Amino acid sequence: MNLPNKLTILRTVMIPFFILFLYTDWFHGYDKIIAAVIFIAASLTDMLDGKIARKYNLVTNFGKFMDPLADKLLVCSALIALVDLNKIAAWVVIIIIAREFIISGFRLVASDNGVVIAASYWGKFKTTFQMLMIIYLVVDLQFAYANVVGMVLVYVALALTVISLVDYIVKNYKVFLEGSSK
Template structure:
């Protein structure tokens, strides 16, 4: 159960409170540290899946833990950025509600023996959210560059993709449900 890939995923979960603590005391250095921790966690998201597939050590625990780690990381950062007034609360609510909806749909489907796998839009959504949060975490201008406009633009693009991919999951669930009812 504790394969190398799963240990990397657990690292991603463990680093979340550290990022939150850095954001609890916002300043140039703490935001830089929070961003660096976030980048490290985001990179670990790419590495763990690659290692699991390459070493043929994909586990049920890993399949559960990986999306949970992503949701904890992104949701925690979004909540902190909203609390700081750096991201609109309604954006955070929409993103977190979508995550809860998809998790719920997957749980219902799994109870019926149906797997609703992550699709390309869901994966793209996660990458775009991570790309958006990186400059938003940096927050303060550095060497004349203000990271906020780029981060805000990417966040709204991620929001659109988040809603679209949530609708896509809802449609996949509905289609599976209708097929099961017809059969």
């Protein structure tokens, strides 16, 4: 098993630890910081595994399947937990998760037609803001305008989620139409 695949597995293994520290108070207030650090480390493995795989030609079928799945598991787990902890509205998380299902469906159809659809800049911005939002909500800073900052991050991440979905559909709708005519 190559290094990028090991990093992907590591990211998946980190998810339960992230959730555990998010929900516990074993370390008297530091649990949220530990959870945020785990989330940041897991997010960095996402960036790192792809760069290593492409740079050293270590792309595998396992990586093609597992990397996006690990990403979705990490983000969706965090978002669902944050709904449970009343840090983010459920409707926002439903929109974000629905976008992931729609894009995954598009990628399946494209793959069935032998087409690989690369991530767009909008998708990368979306991912960055979602991760910043999650980290901010997990750490739960307390200062005068903390709620406003959190709300801005949530709505920017949500807007980028919708924009990236529309961009993705507009750029790739022909793949979907061609796939549905077979």
